[in-house]
Amino acid sequence: MKKTRKFGRWSELPMDMLRSVLELLTIRDFHRTKIACWNWYLCSKQILRPKYGSPLLMLSTEEGRCHMYSPGEDRVYETKSDFSGYRFLGSSGRWFLAADSRSQLSIIDVFSDERIDLPPVESIKGDLRGVLWVDEKNGDYVVVWQFGSHEFLGFCKKGDDHYREITTHIGVPVDLKGVYDMVLKGYSLYVLTVHKYIRHLDLSGQDGFKDVSENQRFPVKTRDLFSENIVVKTSGEVLCVRSKVHETSSFTRRRTFHVYNTYPEDRDPGTYYYDGDIELKSLRGEALFLDLGIPVKVAPDHSLGIEPNSIYFSRGDRYCHKKVSCLDMCVYNLATKTSKPFPGLSNLKVKDALWFLPR
Secondary structure, X not given: OOOOOOOOOHHHOOHHHHHHHHOOOOHHHHHHHOOOOHHHHHHHOOOOOOXXXXXXXXXXXXXXXXXXXXXXXXXXXXXXXXXXXOEEEEEEOOEEEEEOOOOOEEEEEOOOOOEEEOOOOOOOOOOEEEEEEEOOOOOOEEEEEEEOOOOEEEEEEOOOOOOEEEEOOOOOOHHHOOOOEEEEEOOEEEEXXXXXXXXXXXXXXXXXXXXXXXXXXXXXXXXOOOEEEEEEOOOOOEEXXXXXXXXXXXXXXXXXXXXXXOOOOOOOOOEEEEOOEEEEXXXXXXXXXXXXXXXXXXXXXXXXXXXXXXXXXXXOOOOOOOOOOOOOOEEEEOOOOEEEOOXXXXXXXEEEEEEEOOO
């Protein structure tokens, strides 16, 4: 009698074997694989992974399509779903704040297609922009959006069925008026105002927001030729990153960066003085992601492909509404003062890009 071989199901692989497989996957494949079935999802929860995965770029092309680019592999990936017509405004881990062609906002997990529809935004008359924060553990989220040169920001949290308004001009002290850049960390919104002060808003309350700003101003003067972004550290300390494009010839250009501390009293060896300003000459092993407004500690073995003492940049005018928009995807090394090129993007007509760090 001929024996027939019995093949087990992939979903029934022994946990030890499955764990060994999942530990070898890239962060992109790891997120896709763990939603294959309940058994694989449970196994993924037992794997200790770094807080962040390797940095990726979410790209929007002139043809209206979206791609993901991995600098470490110099490879362009197709997104799991067709996001044609969508604009990605901000990200938090693997979650993106997205707007469709009707400016309807939603939060999308780009690896699993899980989607959270947000309250409708009415009367959009300008370029919609926004930031996002998602708590991966309990699913809480905060969304802040802005459009055109309007006098208000809108925000909502998990459970809200409408947006609440934050005025940026009416009834606001002169120093705290306007929005030049903003960073969302949990329920704290940090706004770099047009007069280069930091406005700090607490969005955690049930009845709106609370302005908890201190008289904190950057010791840098405004120059129209510079783009200015802020980075908020875990301690709440705010750094200012200024960049400038230098035209070296008719066909080439280079961008330079300077990083400043908000606290003039800082006199540690990691700073030096530049035109009366306090400029950091080292990021002490960290990398700054300007699209996210956060610093990231680089692993000693550089296993995640994040380069230390580097600035990850896509554009500096995401919120300040400059007349001439300048997309310039690069990784700038603060020590060598050089930018790393991305050959894999040479054949793509990229219209917009966002750095993100999947968890």
